[in-house]
Amino acid sequence: MKNPKTAREVADAIRVRVLNDEKPAGEVLNTLTELMEEYGVARDTVRAAVNMLASEGLVRMVHRRGVVVQDRVRRRRIRRGQVVTRNPHTGYVFPATHDPGEKWEVHGQPFRSLEASPPSVAEAFDVEAGTSVLRRRRVTSPAGEPPFQLVDTWISPAAVADAPQVAEPSTGPGGYLDRLEEAGHGPISWREITRVRMPSPEEAKLLQIAQAMPVFEITMTGYSGRDDQPLEVTVKVIPGDRVEMCSDLVRGETAAWPVTPVEPE
Template identity: 45%
Template sequence: MPPTRYEETAAHLRQRIEDGDYEPGTKIPSVRTLAAIYDVSDATIRAALRVLEADGLVKTMSKSGIVVRERSGRRRLTRSSQISHDGRIYRFPAAAEQGEPWESHGTPVASIEPVPADVAAIFGIEPGTPTARRRRVMSPQGEEPWDVIDSWIPPRVMAQAPQAAEPVTGPGGYLARIEEAGHGPLSWEETARASMPTREEADLLGISPHMPVMRILRVGYSALDGQAAECSAYAIPADRIEIHTALTRGPSARWPVSYS
């Protein structure tokens, strides 16, 4: 099937951006101007721009117009089952190079919020139940926001480890307070899926609402009762991540393979 007009227009604009005709941080022509240049309707240009926004190439700014985005390099997220401790906090599998410093954008916020449905199901509580949430916006040092992390603590655990829900948690962070309350050692599982960001997430990450995000949901289970004692939800823009997993041969695929 031949490309549509908006796909052709998006491809041409993408090439101009990649060729440096429109440099990062600069404005590209308005919708009306582009429509005249390409001899198409305003609706076609808007559809083309949505494609470029979803690819992370441009962003529509309320006062500046359509701006070419500065792009951080895509990082490889190597998935493994290894969790480490650096003497201060737990380290979970991440995209950062070993030992690479990360920084917080803005001040991390601890608050009581209505729990979303997916996290409520994990905790076995009603959606919307007031629940402790710790929010951080993080990135490798010197880079634009890389992820939004919402760490949720269910009411039963919050009652046992109240400091875990406070802005200052003490040495080891909120996970240490949960484990010290009798739930240690925690064990974790992760799931990943893709979806569109909320408007709030898009604003915090500085991305278009048309760009998908990778959602990683990490659940920490109590050694005391086997129930979920914490849940951390990561939202990572799709243009900043690729997932890498080393594959191993199972017993039936052992070399040399015998063909019958």
């Protein structure tokens, strides 16, 4: 393409360079200034072009470095089920966001801390927004791949008071859910909600994605079997270029085949 002028034309030209592996993942393709000079366009045009490519998961802007080439990850087709099972050694197993047989790894160290509760968590626990709530955080991915998901588990202050071990580095066999149920909250039940949104700057940094990349947010709330009150809220944040949600549709009785002829009135 000669002398691209619009943001989309600049994006098309840069995309070709990225897909042709001009630079390996993690390397700087160009600075914004260099791209402005190369394509003879204004800074705003270059920024718009880079944002288009960032939303596709091809590049991201890194402060004081420039336009960095992203890892091209395998997109996974996820069939989200509704059945919770149990592993006798590790505890509850929830509908997966990946192949259960695939080996996964943690990026950095999982950690726990008292954090100001976001509005949705505060509402679930019936506390004021900003109240300090225990958060357990980890970033995971298939072995050898870039970060796939950021997982935050928030545990209500009342639940921590009932089962103090959930705030310890090791929660013991079966994890924090077993400790909560042993404290009188079993059997726990869960509700899951999925939505799409844009990532926060912190989430984008931890997941190594551009802020222009939409993310899936899967929120699972666990309810006490004793009083039906929310005990824990687990939020998974997954970059939009990592997954496809897939469901098998089922015919209802009125959609049975072969079709029953309708008698004329």
